[in-house]
Amino acid sequence: MPISRRISFLSLLLIGTFLFTACPKRESISKILADPARYVDKEVGITGTVTDAYGVLNTGAYELDDGTGKIWVVTRRGVPSRGAKIGAKGRVYTGFNLSGRSLGTVLEESDRRAKN
Numbered sequence: 001m002p003i004s005r006r007i008s009f010l011s012l013l014l015i016g017t018f019l020f021t022a023c024p025k026r027e028s029i030s031k032i033l034a035d036p037a038r039y040v041d042k043e044v045g046i047t048g049t050v051t052d053a054y055g056v057l058n059t060g061a062y063e064l065d066d067g068t069g070k071i072w073v074v075t076r077r078g079v080p081s082r083g084a085k086i087g088a089k090g091r092v093y094t095g096f097n098l099s100g101r102s103l104g105t106v107l108e109e110s111d112r113r114a115k116n
Contacts, residue, residue: 030068032092036105039092046071046107047087047115055079061106064088075109085115 026045048066055061060079061072064086073088080086090109 026087028068029064029066029071032071032107033069033105036092036094040094041091043089043091043110044107045087045089046073048085050080050082050084050086053079053082064107072104072106073109074106075112077109077112080112080114087113087115 026047027039029046029048032039032044032046046064046066048064051063051065051070053060053062055075055078058078059076061074062079063070064073073090088107088109089111090107092105092107094105
């Protein structure tokens with residue numbers, strides 16, 4: 001194998017390894033709610049269906065249900081519509097208040113993807 005091909009292959013392998021290790025671990029909502037202290041201030045990924053949403057001026061919160069439980073997701077990107085199937089990643093916080101309403105354990109969203 002020529003040296004330039006070998007270097008290209010190793011570069012792609014290194015980049016792929018970096019990208020896969022940078023992704024947060026996907027967790028079930030029930031695991032997060034059962035032991036929120038384990039996930040506090042750690043980035044996790046969750047997927048589910050939006051069951052409720054409130055937003056004003058591109059900020060707000062939406063409730064995500066993955067079949068094992070429901071959790072509120074706080075966002076600064078606008079809220080998705082009810083019934084949307086999405087994946088979200090972010091950091092878990094407890095004792096979160098939004099506009100005077102206590103939401104308990106929440107995920108502060110850093111990224112969101114639509115799921116099919």
